[in-house]
Amino acid sequence: MANLRSSISIAAGKGSAWLTRRIGRGGTALPGLVASTLDPHLIGKLTRSLPRGAAVVTGTNGKTTTTRMISTILQHAEWRVLHNRSGSNLIRGLAATLVQAASVGGKLPADFALFEVDEAAVPAAMLEVQPRLLLFNNLFRDQLDRYGEVENVRRKWVDALKQVRVGTTVLLNADDPGIASLGLGLDSATVLYFGLDDEEGAHDMGALQHQADSLECPVCRTHLAYEAVYTAHVGRYYCPNCGFKRPTPHFRARRVLLHGTQGSTVLLSTPDGEGELAVQVPGLYNVYNALAATAASMTLGLTLAQVQAGLAEFKAAFGRIERIAIGDKSLLMALVKNPVGFNEVMRMLLASEDRLHLLILINDLFADGRDVSWLWDVDFELLTKAHELAAVTTGGIRAEEMALRLKYAGVDPALISIVAGDAPTARGKTHLYDTALDKALASTPTGTTLYVLPTYTAMLGLREVLAERGLVKQFWEDLCS
Amino acid sequence: MQLNIAFLYADLMNIYGDRGNIITLQQRCQWRGIAVTVDSPTVGDPLDTEKYDLYFFGGGQDQQQVAVSADLQRGGKGERLAAALRDGAACLSVCGGYQLLGHYYQPHNSAQLPGIGYFNATSRAEADRYIGNVVVESEMFGTLVGFENHSARTYLQDETIKPLGRVVVGKGNNGRDRLEGAVYQNSIGCYLHGSVLPKNPGLADWLIERALHRRYGAVQLEPLDDSVERLAHEAAIIRAKQTK
Numbered sequence: 001m002a003n004l005r006s007s008i009s010i011a012a013g014k015g016s017a018w019l020t021r022r023i024g025r026g027g028t029a030l031p032g033l034v035a036s037t038l039d040p041h042l043i044g045k046l047t048r049s050l051p052r053g054a055a056v057v058t059g060t061n062g063k064t065t066t067t068r069m070i071s072t073i074l075q076h077a078e079w080r081v082l083h084n085r086s087g088s089n090l091i092r093g094l095a096a097t098l099v100q101a102a103s104v105g106g107k108l109p110a111d112f113a114l115f116e117v118d119e120a121a122v123p124a125a126m127l128e129v130q131p132r133l134l135l136f137n138n139l140f141r142d143q144l145d146r147y148g149e150v151e152n153v154r155r156k157w158v159d160a161l162k163q164v165r166v167g168t169t170v171l172l173n174a175d176d177p178g179i180a181s182l183g184l185g186l187d188s189a190t191v192l193y194f195g196l197d198d199e200e201g202a203h204d205m206g207a208l209q210h211q212a213d214s215l216e217c218p219v220c221r222t223h224l225a226y227e228a229v230y231t232a233h234v235g236r237y238y239c240p241n242c243g244f245k246r247p248t249p250h251f252r253a254r255r256v257l258l259h260g261t262q263g264s265t266v267l268l269s270t271p272d273g274e275g276e277l278a279v280q281v282p283g284l285y286n287v288y289n290a291l292a293a294t295a296a297s298m299t300l301g302l303t304l305a306q307v308q309a310g311l312a313e314f315k316a317a318f319g320r321i322e323r324i325a326i327g328d329k330s331l332l333m334a335l336v337k338n339p340v341g342f343n344e345v346m347r348m349l350l351a352s353e354d355r356l357h358l359l360i361l362i363n364d365l366f367a368d369g370r371d372v373s374w375l376w377d378v379d380f381e382l383l384t385k386a387h388e389l390a391a392v393t394t395g396g397i398r399a400e401e402m403a404l405r406l407k408y409a410g411v412d413p414a415l416i417s418i419v420a421g422d423a424p425t426a427r428g429k430t431h432l433y434d435t436a437l438d439k440a441l442a443s444t445p446t447g448t449t450l451y452v453l454p455t456y457t458a459m460l461g462l463r464e465v466l467a468e469r470g471l472v473k474q475f476w477e478d479l480c481s
Numbered sequence: 482m483q484l485n486i487a488f489l490y491a492d493l494m495n496i497y498g499d500r501g502n503i504i505t506l507q508q509r510c511q512w513r514g515i516a517v518t519v520d521s522p523t524v525g526d527p528l529d530t531e532k533y534d535l536y537f538f539g540g541g542q543d544q545q546q547v548a549v550s551a552d553l554q555r556g557g558k559g560e561r562l563a564a565a566l567r568d569g570a571a572c573l574s575v576c577g578g579y580q581l582l583g584h585y586y587q588p589h590n591s592a593q594l595p596g597i598g599y600f601n602a603t604s605r606a607e608a609d610r611y612i613g614n615v616v617v618e619s620e621m622f623g624t625l626v627g628f629e630n631h632s633a634r635t636y637l638q639d640e641t642i643k644p645l646g647r648v649v650v651g652k653g654n655n656g657r658d659r660l661e662g663a664v665y666q667n668s669i670g671c672y673l674h675g676s677v678l679p680k681n682p683g684l685a686d687w688l689i690e691r692a693l694h695r696r697y698g699a700v701q702l703e704p705l706d707d708s709v710e711r712l713a714h715e716a717a718i719i720r721a722k723q724t725k
Binding site: 141150151215216221364370371372373374375376377397398399400401403404405407408409410413416418420 | 492493496497498499500501504505508542543544548612613614628630674675676679680709710712713715716717720724
């Protein structure tokens with residue numbers, strides 16, 4: 001039960017949420033900041049009252065999608081899930097989710113809390129939330145200006161896991177050596193793995209990619225050897241020196257059929273038997289998300305049948321993968337935020353039969369990463385191979401840098417249009433998404449799809465434009481739905 | 482003509498899009514009909530200094546820099562690299578690579594890493610990191626723009642080694658003397674990621690010209706249409722000034 005201090009901070013948090021709404025900005029973390037400043041232990045107090053406990057999901061890519069999948073599956077099985085749906089995933093974002101849902105007396109209208117958590121916030125979230133389930137999806141090169149080197153993030157996780165509460169289940173991606181090795185010596189927790197077996201070798205890229213960040217054995221620092229590579233440093237690996245190798249997964253995708261931009265079918269093997277999983281979102285990276293969500297849901301006690309039924313209802317989070325009809329054309333928006341994620345999105349697009357019409361929106365605000373160097377690690381050279389690129393418009397604050405990257409990837413400059421974006425104004429809005437969108441739509445023929453690849457803040461900006469045109473709901477409406 | 486490039490320790494020292502520099506060198510040669518080869522000699526590999534006229538040495542994570550420093554100390558490899566550079570081979574080094582071309586890099590809480598002593602410079606890590614856009618005014622290259630992300634402070638030791646330029650936006654070598662980078666013979670050291678060469682094509686062409694000159698004598702590089710490069714260069718400078 002909440003004490004007076006908690007009640008005051010919940011009320012203050014709710015007040016600031018109301019105020020934010022009134023001002024009309026989609027701010028999602030302020031109420032949490034207000035409430036947790038007034039009562040620093042509020043998160044723990046509130047989550048401890050939940051009969052089914054809490055889970056934390058982290059990783060460089062797929063946090064939001066995986067968490068949404070788990071939430072969909074659990075809700076389909078009639079769990080009452082509290083979830084930071086907006087993707088506001090720092091500690092204050094977790095507090096905001098709880099405060100907005102709680103009554104002033106501290107009662108939550110849920111029996112389970114599910115949080116996606118920013119990589120850097122994992123140690124604090126573990127302490128505050130005390131989750132019964134911790135899921136680590138992957139660790140890739142991301143916004144180095146924010147997180148520092150990849151190995152630093154991993155080291156923080158290793159240290160945090162030393163304090164893990166006895167009886168916690170830790171779910172790890174067996175195919176990512178930096179993640180799988182988190183399970184070594186973790187005796188106080190139950191460690192379970194998920195991974196892709198790809199028995200027919202359909203998804204092996206044959207060689208390590210240059211973006212691979214985990215080339216060395218996490219135990220003895222020898223170069224790892226790979227029997228198969230699915231993306232970046234993710235695959236079937238072993239250390240030729242110390243014997244560290246990919247653990248055998250408890251939850252395995254035995255066979256994966258990718259259906260272009262439509263989704264995929266996965267043959268799963270789990271401790272509860274085998275079955276087919278229909279994944280409604282495209283790309284091998286979403287197969288991993290679905291596999292992680294399956295493993296998480298089943299670890300929480302659901303059956304494979306419940307997972308299959310729940311996942312069939314899954315829709316992607318705003319901007320992650322979103323289809324929108326615009327007159328007689330359609331728009332498919334897929335968020336891009338780091339080299340591995342961008343490559344995976346391109347692999348998915350190249351699997352479609354279309355001549356590609358692209359709109360790429362690159363911003364360099366804090367949430368996007370201020371350093372655009374990462375664009376030079378993305379394999380845009382893929383666009384010049386195999387498929388015909390019909391037209392590409394670049395927009396956002398760093399539209400010119402993106403165009404330059406495409407030129408050096410070998411894309412014919414005649415196919416590239418630059419719509420220079422303005423920097424943020426005092427109102428915090430970036431302009432010209434509408435111009436960029438119109439320009440890209442103009443070069444997209446009737447009956448075809450414009451693929452829009454925005455960074456995070458560009459996605460929010462574009463979504464505002466789409467909302468003004470009545471094509472999608474406002475951001476905060478999505479939050480409250 | 483053929484340009485042979487060594488991308489030193491590409492598997493270990495390739496962070497913050499440093500690979501964009503290699504792509505740029507390759508394309509700007511190919512667009513001019515100059516053949517290019519790129520090898521990536523790494524830890525334990527021999528270094529054929531007869532073959533290469535252009536070296537690229539990028540930045541890496543601390544842990545990798547330890548392995549690279551040790552490799553350069555083994556079997557005189559670092560000495561051979563330094564001799565090649567003294568002999569006029571061209572080189573671009575960024576961040577960790579720049580540090581290891583100097584006398585040493587002193588990390589924050591661990592043992593000093595010896596460099597190859599080609600640049601008369603030393604580097605020492607401090608607690609806070611310099612992260613942000615950088616604009617440099619260079620006598621040789623005009624305005625240069627990039628993004629820095631380093632905790633090391635680099636100090637040039639005497640007048641024979643020149644700075645690449647003066648910092649207009651950002652911190653540069655050490656945040657104190659307002660200098661950024663180093664130029665010595667045909668080698669450049671700097672803290673400019675971004676990647677630096679695509680949006681500073683004059684710097685890229687200088688490296689190509691110096692490298693070809695060593696093997697073929699005076700060469701005149703054909704001018705290229707750099708309109709997109711200029712747009713990206715200008716946009717990056719505007720952005721740097723907005724965010725400083």
